[in-house]
Structure formats: structure tokens, C-alpha cells
Amino acid sequence: MPVSLIVTDxxxxxxxxxxxxxxDLTVTVEPGVIGLxxxxxxxxxxxxxxxxxxxxxxxxxxxxxxIDPTVNPDQVRARVGYxxxxxxxxxxxxxxxxxxxxxxxxxxxxxxxxxxxSEALRHVGLYEERYRQIGGYxxxxxxxxxxxxxxxxxxxxxxxxxPTNGLxxxxxxxxxxxxxxIGTEFGISVVVCxxxxxxxxxxxxxxxxxxxxxxxxxxRISEMTAASDVLAxxxxxxxxxxxxALTKLGLTVAREDRLLLVPLESDAAYDRILQAVAxxxxxxxxxxxxxxxxxxxxxxxETADV
Amino acid sequence: MSEASVIHDIGYQRYTGPRLGRxxxxxxxxxxxxxxxxxxxxxxxxxIFPWMVAGIVLLVAVILAAVRAQAxxxxxxxxxxxxxxxxxxILFVAIVAPELVxxxxxxxxxxxxxxxxLRAADYVWAKFAALVTGVWLLLGVPQLIMFLGAAFTxxxxxxxxxxxxxxxxxxxxxxxxxxxxxxxxxxxxxSLTGKRAFAAGGxxxxxxxxxxxxxxxxxxPSTDAQQLSGLASPMTLVAGVGTWLIPASNIGLDLGRFGxxxxxxxxxxxxxxxxxxxxxxxxxxxx
Numbered sequence: 247m248p249v250s251l252i253v254t255d256x257x258x259x260x261x262x263x264x265x266x267x268x269x270d271l272t273v274t275v276e277p278g279v280i281g282l283x284x285x286x287x288x289x290x291x292x293x294x295x296x297x298x299x300x301x302x303x304x305x306x307x308x309x310x311x312x313i314d315p316t317v318n319p320d321q322v323r324a325r326v327g328y329x330x331x332x333x334x335x336x337x338x339x340x341x342x343x344x345x346x347x348x349x350x351x352x353x354x355x356x357x358x359x360x361x362x363x364s365e366a367l368r369h370v371g372l373y374e375e376r377y378r379q380i381g382g383y384x385x386x387x388x389x390x391x392x393x394x395x396x397x398x399x400x401x402x403x404x405x406x407x408x409p410t411n412g413l414x415x416x417x418x419x420x421x422x423x424x425x426x427x428i429g430t431e432f433g434i435s436v437v438v439c440x441x442x443x444x445x446x447x448x449x450x451x452x453x454x455x456x457x458x459x460x461x462x463x464x465x466r467i468s469e470m471t472a473a474s475d476v477l478a479x480x481x482x483x484x485x486x487x488x489x490x491a492l493t494k495l496g497l498t499v500a501r502e503d504r505l506l507l508v509p510l511e512s513d514a515a516y517d518r519i520l521q522a523v524a525x526x527x528x529x530x531x532x533x534x535x536x537x538x539x540x541x542x543x544x545x546x547x548e549t550a551d552v
Numbered sequence: 553m554s555e556a557s558v559i560h561d562i563g564y565q566r567y568t569g570p571r572l573g574r575x576x577x578x579x580x581x582x583x584x585x586x587x588x589x590x591x592x593x594x595x596x597x598x599x600i601f602p603w604m605v606a607g608i609v610l611l612v613a614v615i616l617a618a619v620r621a622q623a624x625x626x627x628x629x630x631x632x633x634x635x636x637x638x639x640x641x642i643l644f645v646a647i648v649a650p651e652l653v654x655x656x657x658x659x660x661x662x663x664x665x666x667x668x669x670l671r672a673a674d675y676v677w678a679k680f681a682a683l684v685t686g687v688w689l690l691l692g693v694p695q696l697i698m699f700l701g702a703a704f705t706x707x708x709x710x711x712x713x714x715x716x717x718x719x720x721x722x723x724x725x726x727x728x729x730x731x732x733x734x735x736x737x738x739x740x741x742x743s744l745t746g747k748r749a750f751a752a753g754g755x756x757x758x759x760x761x762x763x764x765x766x767x768x769x770x771x772x773p774s775t776d777a778q779q780l781s782g783l784a785s786p787m788t789l790v791a792g793v794g795t796w797l798i799p800a801s802n803i804g805l806d807l808g809r810f811g812x813x814x815x816x817x818x819x820x821x822x823x824x825x826x827x828x829x830x831x832x833x834x835x836x837x838x839x
Contacts, residue, residue, distance in 0.1 A: 295838075298667050300666060300667065300837065300838050301838060319669075320574075320669035321669075323667060323668055323669045324571065324668075324669050326667070328663070328664070328667035330660070330663045330664065330667075332660055332663075333659070333660050334659065334660040334661050334662075334663055334664050335659060335660075335661065336655060336656075336659040336661055337659065338594055338595050338597075338598065339593065339594065343593055347580075347584055348664055348665075348668070350577070350580040350584075351577055351580060351581060351665060351668050351670055352571075352577075352668050352669070353571040353572040353573070353576070353577055353669065354567070354569075354571065354572070355569065355570060355572060356580075358567070358569050358570075362567060365565065369564060379595070395664060399567070399571075399668075400566055400567035428564075431563065431564060432564040433564075433566070
């Protein structure tokens with residue numbers, strides 16, 4: 247039976263007995279790309295540090311690769327790559343030299359460290375610039391160096407803390423695409439921490455949402471969005487008439503500004519909606535199928551700003 | 553298109569080679585620190601200060617060796633040389649200790665280290681060993697130059713060379729003591745701040761401030777106070793241990809019967825600094 251990636255049981259962390267960072271967190275995570283979502287201060291970083299064995303939980307237990315990081319942190323850390331949230335690069339060395347050094351600290355022999363540093367930098371798209379000093383890099387390039395150093399020792403799990411921090415929209419997309427590629431093509435599981443639900447749901451297989459240190463929901467994305475496809479219909483005029491017609495057809499219609507949102511329970515529904523529009527001879531503006539954003543599942547709770 | 557010109561995207565390769573243990577990781581960290589101490593693997597700017605200090609010390613050693621070879625005058629023996637260079641050693645520690653630890657703190661690189669199978673203690677030992685080696689090389693290599701100068705111009709043959717070896721080895725041990733004491737103090741101060749300039753200033757200040765204390769104590773009317781005055785400053789402390797353990801060194805300190813007190817304080821000082829450093833990094837590592 248394959249071992250679950252991360253298993254926690256009633257994991258609790260309080261600082262000084264007053265501030266509760268994690269509270270009774272019980273979750274089982276299977277390999278894949280996992281989004282860890284919550285607002286700032288929800289306990290994401292604390293959770294990561296506990297998984298790395300850097301912090302001891304106040305109570306409860308955690309196992310990563312079925313190893314307890316509080317007892318055997320070295321064994322866990324050897325198989326985990328960690329990308330911290332904050333700036334963590336020295337400005338006056340080259341990326342190649344820095345990543346090589348960290349490869350050696352992860353236990354790679356000298357030549358292997360050098361080769362793998364080059365490879366890791368190539369995979370994150372910094373091959374040409376790798377001999378330049380890090381101080382001269384853009385924020386996006388620095389984030390890539392941080393990702394490369396987490397990848398250099400070929401971990402089985404990457405823990406990425408806010409990897410898109412400080413990036414412009416294009417940089418975000420590139421970083422997310424890269425993380426998705428690592429998770430799918432490289433065969434490395436990835437935990438992506440973010441306070442932006444919208445961006446992680448695009449690349450994740452499963453999602454853990456926490457708020458105030460408590461688990462809100464943990465499930466596969468496909469489970470969360472299953473059977474929630476909707477059809478958005480927009481007509482230039484006669485929106486009300488159409489809504490009425492569709493309701494008569496037994497469809498549940500929701501208004502969103504000028505859009506009508508109709509759940510697609512079957513393929514037949516699609517045809518019936520089209521037929522209804524044609525019967526009313528309304529000028530059809532838009533008709534598209536869209537998936538529910540996971541955010542809508544949390545809409546009432548407002549866990550994250552999307 | 554010929555087959556050789558095709559670029560294959562071989563994709564991601566898993567690593568199946570050996571993974572080294574803690575000791576080798578510690579060694580890698582040590583070598584990295586030692587190289588950094590002399591600016592290797594860094595920009596040219598990082599090499600200026602350590603090599604300036606090393607250059608002066610080497611120059612002094614070459615001059616001493618030349619004077620001895622030409623005029624036969626022993627201006628400074630090996631042990632006295634280490635003492636005479638004390639301010640340069642302090643300067644070197646003030647430059648290198650922040651380079652080794654404050655820099656890591658400032659750039660925030662510590663989380664990257666401590667998320668790897670590297671313990672806080674490993675980090676402290678590697679950095680400490682690197683600085684000790686650096687300082688020891690700063691003194692030991694010039695001492696070796698003086699030895700070579702003396703050995704090649706000795707007029708008493710092999711016996712003269714053996715005499716020199718007999719003088720050099722205790723002096724090297726004395727340099728180790730210098731290195732250990734100054735590295736321990738320097739690293740502890742440097743580990744408190746991420747700002748290299750503050751760290752360097754702090755290190756110099758500690759040595760600068762304690763020197764007048766020794767001066768005041770040494771002019772007190774009590775002989776005991778005079779003989780114990782050297783305990784107040786790391787520099788005179790080391791010199792005191794040297795005086796006690798190497799009678800031929802002629803450092804010129806009067807310790808009376810308190811030589812062993814100097815040794816005990818030196819050992820206690822080293823142990824305290826290292827324990828505080830460990831405690832400091834235990835705390836830093838968990839953040």
C-alpha cells in the first residue's frame with residue numbers, strides 16, 4: 247500500500263500558550279500538487295516548519311513519508327526541498343555557486359552538486375544567467391533561484407511558501423506553470439502555500455484550506471468542483487423573459503449582473519437552453535461553459551482573498 | 553540534420569548517486585567558510601581586506617626573516633611575533649567573523665541551511681573551525697616563513713634546525729590558542745547582528761575597551777592585582793597563558809603564581825562563547 251505523503255492527527259501548535267497557530271489539524275495528503283491555502287497568519291508557515299522538524303508541535307502528531315519529523319528531522323529534510331517565503335539569497339555570489347553549495351549541504355558529492363545545480367537552474371530557466379551575481383537578478387529570477395536550491399538535491403517533496411510573492415502577473419503565470427511541471431513531469435510532490443486561492447487551484451490536484459489554524463476543507467480539486475459546471479448565458483435583451491422560460495423548463499437559474507447561470511446537469515440541458523433562446527428570438531450574446539472556481543465553495547466563509 | 557546537432561531535452565533526471573553523511577556535510581560547510589574567510593569564491597571586493605591584513609603580516613615575517621638572515625638579530629621570536637601581530641589578528645577577526653556569520657543572517661540564508669540535514673551545532677562548529685583555521689594560517693604561515701629563513705641560514709647545521717623546530721612548534725600551538733580565543737569571541741559578537749559593519753565594530757570595541765582595564769589594574773599598588781590584571785583582556789589573557797606554558801617565549805608578563813588562573817580563564821572563556829553561540833543558533837534555527 248502506498249504511503250500517504252503527509253498525515254497529521256490533531257496537530258496543534260501554540261506559541262507561549264496564548265497564540266494558536268494551528269489547532270486540531272487532522273488531514274491526510276496523497277502525493278501530487280497540493281495547495282495549502284489560507285489568509286496571512288492562518289498557520290501555513292507554521293505547518294511547513296513543523297513538517298520540516300524546525301518547530302515541535304504542542305500536541306498531536308505529524309508524519310511525512312511516514313517519518314515523524316519531530317523525531318527524525320534529518321531523514322525528512324533529506325527528502326524535502328524548502329523554498330522560504332522571504333528573501334534568502336546572498337547578493338554577492340553567482341546562482342551556480344550558491345545552488346552548488348546548498349547541494350553540498352544537502353549531502354551531494356562535489357561534482358554531483360555542481361552538475362545538479364546546473365540542471366536545477368536549467369529547469370527553472372536560469373541556465374544562461376547562472377554565473378551572474380544574484381544581487382543583479384530581478385525578483386522573478388531570485389524566486390527561480392530559490393526554487394532551484396529546493397530542487398538541487400532531488401527531493402521527493404517540495405514545500406513552497408508563497409512562491410509567487412512579489413511577482414508580476416506574467417511572472418506568476420510562469421512560476422505556476424513551472425511548479426505544475428515539477429509536480430506532473432518530474433514526479434515530485436509539491437505543497438504550494440498561498441493566500442491566493444485563485445492561483446493555486448489552477449495547478450493543484452488537491453487543496454487544503456485552513457483558517458485561523460483550523461482545517462476548513464481538504465479534498466481533491468476534482469471533488470470540489472465536480473458537478474458544478476455551469477453555463478453562462480448572456481442575451482442583449484429579454485434577460486428576464488429568458489430566465490422565466492428556463493425556470494419553466496425546470497432549470498435552476500441564477501442571475502449574475504446580466505448573466506444567467508444555469509447548472510449543467512446533462513448534455514440535454516445545453517440544447518434546451520439554446521432552444522429556449524431561439525424560441526424567444528433573443529439576440530444571444532454569449533454562451534459559455536465554465537467551471538466553478540473553488541473560491542465559490544468558500545464564498546460564504548471568505549477564507550481567502552481571490 | 554546530422555544526429556550530433558540534435559539537442560535532446562532529456563527532461564528531469566532523478567538523482568540516484570550517493571548522499572553523504574553529516575560529517576561530510578560539515579566538512580563542506582567548513583571548506584566553504586575557510587574559502588570565504590579569504591574571499592575565495594567571492595567578488596574581488598571581498599578579497600581586499602583579508603588579504604591586506606595577511607599581506608602586512610607576511611611582509612613583517614619576511615622582514616624579520618631577512619633581518620635575522622642578514623644581521624643575525626632576532627628582533628622577535630615566534631611567540632613574540634604572534635603577540636606583536638595581535639591588533640592585526642583582531643582586525644582580521646573583525647573582518648572575517650561578520651563575513652562568516654553576519655552575512656548569512658542578513659541575507660536570510662539560514663532557513664535554507666536549517667531546512668537541510670544540517671544541525672545548528674554543525675553550523676556553529678563548521679564556522680568556528682573555519683575561522684580558527686583562517687586566523688591560525690594568518691599567524692602560522694608567517695611563522696613558517698620565519699622558520700624557513702632561520703633554518704636555511706643556521707650556522708649550526710641540523711642541530712640548529714632542530715632548535716628552530718623546537719621553538720616553532722610551541723609557537724604554532726600558541727597561535728592556535730590565539731585563533732581559538734579570538735574566533736570564539738568574534739563569532740559570538742558577529743552572530744548577534746546581521747549588519748557586518750556593526751559586527752566588525754563590536755568585535756574591535758570589545759578588545760579596545762578591555763585593554764585600558766588591564767592598564768588600570770596593572771598600576772594598582774597590589775602585586776596580586778598587577779599579576780592578575782592580564783585576565784581583564786583577551787589579548788593579555790592569551791599572552792599570559794603563553795608566558796606560563798612557554799617559558800622561553802619572553803613575552804614579558806609577570807604572572808607570579810597565577811599562570812594556571814590564566815589558563816583556566818582562557819578555557820572557560822572559549823567554552824562560554826561556544827555554548828552561547830550554540831544556544832543562539834538553536835534559537836535561530838527554529839525560526
